[in-house]
Amino acid sequence: MPQYPPALPQSEELEILLYHLPPMAPELTEAVLNSVIEAYAGWLLPGHLKKELRNRKMMDEFDGTNVSQLCRRYRINRATFYRIREKELARKKMAKNKRLLK
Secondary structure, eight states: OOOOOTTSOOOHHHHHHHHHSOOOOHHHHHHHHHHHHHHHHHHHSOHHHHHHHHHHHHHHHOOSSOHHHHHHHHTOOHHHHHHHHHHHHHHHHHHHHHHHHO
16 A cells, blocks of 8 residues: 655545555655545545645745735634644644654
């Protein structure tokens, strides 16, 4: 079974899909799962996963100066934004540490 990409949110549904995928390069596996997420996010994914994907997308768009615009676009307040930012920074740090330990 291919390795679960650390950049993707943990989901039982995605793990099941991953189990059924043929062996392929890790980058390709991640790209396939990302495509599935983007195409079917509204139908297949539970609410917590949708929020996690939204949060990651929002952090990708964050440039250090656009907090107000992102808060308006994603309909959240600034406190929620900064809470999400802290969680995403911690997640990225953990992923980096895991890669370094391998």
